[in-house]
Amino acid sequence: MIRASRGTWAVLAIVTLNSVGWSATIPFLGVYLNSVRHVPFATVGTVYLLAGLLSLASQLAGGRMTDSIGPRRVMLAGYAFSVVSALALSYLIGAGGDTAYILIAYPAFNFLRGLSQPAAAAVVANSEIKNLRTGLSLLAIAGNLGFAIGPALGGILAQTVDYSSVFLLSAAVPAVTSVMTAVWIKGGLLSESGSSNGPRTRSSLRWGEDRSLILFLVLTLCAYLAIGYEIAPVSLYVQSFLSFTPEEIGYLFATNGAVIVLLQLPLSTLFSKARKLVHPIVASCGFAALSFVAAGLSSTFLQWEGVMVVLTLGEIFLTVPSQTVVTLFSSAGNRGTFQGYFSATSIGGRSLAAFVGLYSFQFFSSGPSVGWYAIGAFTLALGVCYFLLAGPLQRDYLAQRVEDSSVPALPR
Numbered sequence: 001m002i003r004a005s006r007g008t009w010a011v012l013a014i015v016t017l018n019s020v021g022w023s024a025t026i027p028f029l030g031v032y033l034n035s036v037r038h039v040p041f042a043t044v045g046t047v048y049l050l051a052g053l054l055s056l057a058s059q060l061a062g063g064r065m066t067d068s069i070g071p072r073r074v075m076l077a078g079y080a081f082s083v084v085s086a087l088a089l090s091y092l093i094g095a096g097g098d099t100a101y102i103l104i105a106y107p108a109f110n111f112l113r114g115l116s117q118p119a120a121a122a123v124v125a126n127s128e129i130k131n132l133r134t135g136l137s138l139l140a141i142a143g144n145l146g147f148a149i150g151p152a153l154g155g156i157l158a159q160t161v162d163y164s165s166v167f168l169l170s171a172a173v174p175a176v177t178s179v180m181t182a183v184w185i186k187g188g189l190l191s192e193s194g195s196s197n198g199p200r201t202r203s204s205l206r207w208g209e210d211r212s213l214i215l216f217l218v219l220t221l222c223a224y225l226a227i228g229y230e231i232a233p234v235s236l237y238v239q240s241f242l243s244f245t246p247e248e249i250g251y252l253f254a255t256n257g258a259v260i261v262l263l264q265l266p267l268s269t270l271f272s273k274a275r276k277l278v279h280p281i282v283a284s285c286g287f288a289a290l291s292f293v294a295a296g297l298s299s300t301f302l303q304w305e306g307v308m309v310v311l312t313l314g315e316i317f318l319t320v321p322s323q324t325v326v327t328l329f330s331s332a333g334n335r336g337t338f339q340g341y342f343s344a345t346s347i348g349g350r351s352l353a354a355f356v357g358l359y360s361f362q363f364f365s366s367g368p369s370v371g372w373y374a375i376g377a378f379t380l381a382l383g384v385c386y387f388l389l390a391g392p393l394q395r396d397y398l399a400q401r402v403e404d405s406s407v408p409a410l411p412r
Contacts, residue, residue, distance in 0.1 A: 004138060005127045007123060007127050008135060008138065010185060011124050012138055014120065014177045014185075015120050016142040016143070016145050016146045017173055017180070018079070018146065018174060018177045019147050019150060020149050020169075021146075021171070021173025021174060022082075022150065022170065023146060023147040023149075024150035024157075024170055025086075025154065025166055026151070026231055026232070028155070028249075029106055030048070030354070030358075031235055033099070033103075034236060041236065041240075041359070041362040042358065042359050042362050043103075044236070045355040045356070047106060048232055048351050048358070049354065050107040051106055051109075051110040051351055051354075052348050052349075052350065052352055054107045055114045056344040056351075058110070058111045059117060059343035059344035059348075060340045060341070061340075062074055062078065062114065062117060062118045062336075062340055063119075063122070063338070063341065065115070065336070066118055066119040066336025066337070066339070067189065067335070067337050069189075070187055070190070071185065071336065072181060072187045074118075074119035075116045075120060078174075079116055079177050079178040079181065080174075080178060081112030081113065081115065082113040082171070083174050083175050085105070085108060085112050086109065086167045086168075089102065090168045093162075093163050094165075113174075114343070114347060118336055118339040118343045121323070121339040121342070121343065122190060122336040122339045123185070124136065124138070125323075125327045125335055126332060132327060133268050133272060136319075136320045136323050137264050137265050137320050140264050140319050140320055144257040144260035144261055145261050146257070147253065148253070148255075148256070148257020148260075148261060149254070149257070150253075151249070152251060154169070155247045155248075155251070157169060158246040211396075212389065212393040212395075213326075213393070215393075217342075219386055219389065220281075220322045221345040221346075222378075223382055223386075224318070224345060224347075224350050224353070225353045226288050226292075226314075226349075226375055226378065226382065227315050227318055228349055228353025228354065228357075229353050229357050230311050230315070231253075231350060233357030234252065234295075234308075235249050235252075235253075236357075236358055236361070237361060241368055242299060242304075244301065252301075252304060255305055255308045256308050256315070259313070259316075260315065260316055263316060264320070271321050274321075276390035276391070276393075277321065277328070277393060278321070278390045280321040281321050281322060282386050282390075283317045284314045284317035285314070285382050285383030285386065286380075287310055287313040288315075290376075291308075291311035291314060292311075292372045292373070292379065293372070293373065294310065295369075295372040296369035296370070296371075296373050297369070319346075322345075322346075323342050356375075357371065360374060360375070
């Protein structure tokens with residue numbers, strides 16, 4: 001039986017629903033801009049890059065705000081802004097607004113929605129600190145359960161109604177989660193929950209003291225750049241070069257979410273058996289590289305289903321282990337800020353993937369499969385870098401644990 005606090009279950013329900021609305025829009029904005037408005041790949045990729053940079057900023061801001069005003073207020077602000085921005089995008093698309101307005105509005109949409117993510121993650125991390133891997137695994141399942149539903153709904157709406165209806169769905173969901181947050185999530189700061197703050201309540205990282213963690217965050221941003229190919233690059237590639245329908249694209253993303261829902265908890269038991277904190281992430285790089293090679297060779301929907309399954313295994317071996325590492329270096333007083341660091345690297349990396357991936361497909365337009373082989377080689381090199389960092393990162397964590405008892409112990 002899975003045990004979790006009432007606050008954790010509340011966050012999981014909110015995150016699941018919010019993920020439905022957010023993920024419904026991700027694959028289809030690029031498809032809409034390219035197939036309906038005839039915006040070039042490089043321009044679409046630039047929009048995703050700008051959205052990623054603003055999302056990165058929103059994660060850092062949301063994390064700091066969580067530690068200063070409490071997660072409840074931050075979540076409410078993020079969801080309220082999400083309703084307004086999604087309605088604006090729905091109107092621009094439905095009314096045939098100027099393409100430039102859409103290109104500007106989407107990054108703002110990502111910035112406002114992103115404020116709530118580190119706050120929700122901080123609530124779970126703080127509540128389940130003694131069962132950290134389980135708590136973060138449940139959080140990953142919640143987000144990906146929504147991700148399994150959202151793109152499928154988005155694909156059906158885009159194909160049977162229109163693209164603006166996808167953003168109407170994205171506006172309706174945070175309206176509901178705002179009410180759920182107001183009713184279920186307690187106010188106050190995480191540091192008031194009874195946990196010891198300890199000396200590490202500072203919110204900034206210093207190269208001299210946190211070198212291994214900073215290098216880990218840089219590598220993790222690169223890892224999410226690779227894993228991020230499963231979103232915009234996959235959707236644009238299969239739509240433009242393989243003529244997949246929006247509904248088929250939605251099913252590919254539903255497969256991604258379903259695999260995580262089914263395998264996240266069973267595979268998380270393997271993480272605790274790893275000799276070093278980052279060894280599961282090394283395995284993640286191997287799965288991802290294999291999937292990219294398969295992507296370059298695949299042309300049918302069933303083949304791409306297989307690609308998505310293998311790439312999703314790479315995501316499973318990355319998400320919880322990387323978030324666990326960042327959480328282990330935090331204390332109650334800066335839990336939100338450190339979750340902001342993690343969210344910034346994960347979302348920033350995924351958004352960079354849209355820019356790098358789409359640009360590579362345009363650059364190799366005569367043979368776009370080369371783009372998949374290039375990211376595969378990059379991911380293998382990344383795995384080697386993680387392997388080399390494993391020892392220093394483990395030593396730094398254990399030394400910090402001795403120095404500061406408020407830093408959580410290795411989770412079981």
